[in-house]
Amino acid sequence: MSGPLSGIRVLDLTSVIMGPYASQQLADLGADVIKVEPPGGDVMRQAGPMRNPGMGHFYLTTNRNKRSIVLDLKKPSGRDALLHMAASSDVLLYNIRPQAMARLGLGYEDLKKVSPKIVYAGAYGFSQRGPYAAKPAYDDLIQGMCGIPWLTGQATGETPRYAPMVLVDRVVGLQLCNAITAALFYRERSGIGQRIDVPMFEGMLSIVLGEHLAGHLYRPSTGPSGYQRSLARDRRPYETSDGHICVLVYNDKHWCSFFDAIGKSEVFAQDVRFSSQGKRLEHIDHVYGFLGEIFRTRSTGEWLALLEHADIPAARMYSIDDILADPHLAETGYIQQVTHPSEGEMLDVSIPTEWSHSVPEKRHHAPKLGENTVELLREFGYSDEDIRALLSEAAVQQ
Template sequence: MAGPLAGITVLDLSSVIAGPYATQILGDMGADVIKVEPPQGDIMRAAGPARNAGMGAAYLNCNRNKRSITLNLKSPEDRARLLEMVREADVFIHNMRAAACARLGLSHEELLAINPRLVYCAIVGYGQDGPYRDRPAYDDIIQAASGWAGLEQDSGAAPRYAPTIVADKTTSLYAVSAVNAALFHRERSGAGQYVEVPMFEVMASYLLVEQMGGMTFSPPLGPPGYSRLQSKHRRPYKTMDGYISVMPYNGEHWVRFFTEAGKLDMAGDPRLASSAQRAAIIDELYEKLGETLLERSTEAWMSILRSADIPCSEVNTVASLLNDRHLKAVNFFVSIEHPSEGKILATKPPIRFSKTPCTISRPSPSLRAAEASLDARVPADFGNVL
């Protein structure tokens, strides 16, 4: 069975992560994604370990379920070929700066004039109506600008970046949602439109859901922030022989935890019954939690906590995640035979559709295949794209 976006053609002029991860998800959902690369290829081809030049791990993990073609968009001939593809496409997506797009003659005004049904999605660093619109944007920069890196300061630590490209990948998810919403609108109206997905605004919006705190109200009811998340004692906790995550979330959880741990004085604390009072003493509770967990082994605590139905988990590393028994049971990791890279390990699409399942139908394309496709004429149905 075909995925829910079967029949939708996406022209993907994006590079690095924010755009390619979004278009990979659209491809997983069944869209026919055509990756349009410059002759030198997407810069992410060189990132991470690789068996062959231009086929790095990060590239392979963001570009499956795509066909590929190389075009030099500064060449009038190649630009004309791209515009022919635009006439037949449903979605056009890029993460170039607006000035670069304008120089190439690929603005949304120009492309929507060619194809009024086109959903034109621009992933940008900053909203184009604001004073930051021309600034370069990378994941670290957006983590800093959006307040993400500064959250650590509220816990008394130095600012730091998340050890994953959280801004790029979060923006990708917003882009997928936005493109699908625009396609739904087109289904009802027949009209395409321009969709702008700015990294800065996306991450600020994402962060402020809970961190707006008392500043939500006018006049403010208190400072910004969410006290539980900013407790200096909130962390994975050390046991006698490892680390675990434990999150007593309500009063019953806390009472059961302290009862099972033999801390009956804490279990009987009347403040545990009120969410407001628990919030006021959250540092004290988390500190006591950490001290108590040092008293037994990880295995012993996991047995106790799960029996008491208290939210908990082992602390996985990336390496141990590959052996997680739940992920194995749901066949999360799949082995793919790549035509140039041999066997590679991939994660299957995590979303399940009962009638239109996602599939992995194509491995990430090599640049060699893209160069070969450039030598052939590009017909309206893209049939010669490799």
């Protein structure tokens, strides 16, 4: 066993992205994560591209370091098996609505009876204290309710659109992982387990409103909502004579160095719109427009050399193919080619944190559906006769 969470056992009932992404973080940190799947498996197993049925690329990238058991929780013996496993587990993680867990006889009070110290973590759309409690939620819906498409429309002047990635699930998934590890730390000191609710809507709003309340932060309001710099129409990679470049000319030192580098040092001294952080924010459209015109005059390579010499933050704009060819990532071994037992050769993204002790490791490949059912039941004390009975009832599958 390896990693700082070595010895922690997690029963992971989640599917899709948010829950599995959170539990993969726990698994990467050393927790023994048992992926409890229904007979049909996690729905993301079917999200292609894939080489083999039930092993879609989304599933493979969010379920390493876990073991899979198939339990039919609607069958009494399947539910009993889960409760038996929970008695010696530290965390139960789920992402169906609490009402559905209660109907299955798997609510917090049910779990407390078999494991008083368990951390019972629920991840779903909305706080259970408001009128949206029972509403279904998906990444696109929560992005919309948190104003992300509206903000993109404000920033670009174009039709609102979602972020081109499953953003909310992953951001709130990290919040979920953080909450679970904090609850485990609290239990370590106090001996007390607890229930945790991590709602997507409120979790993502903590990110969006922290940036975009702006003048609405104050009562009465001192101005409009929206952080001006983030919403500036020209805040985007700059077009060069042969491509694009990402540049952040940000503080006074950067601006002095930038004007010196392009031979226009008098502008910083004479043009009040560039004279301070506050003035640049006040005239942000002019500032970005000015930079947009300047960067078109040279190639990306020329700009990178000039900006590096001037100590101004700059980088090439990458495509996914560029990322895969990046020399820094090659040197650190961040993206590796591995051999999956059923899927063959594939790329794997490394654990991004680095540790001097309790080093996390990749211990398991993303498992096939029910790959570890029999192994896990034996670990939890079931005899071969008990296992055959559960299999014959279809309460479990392998």
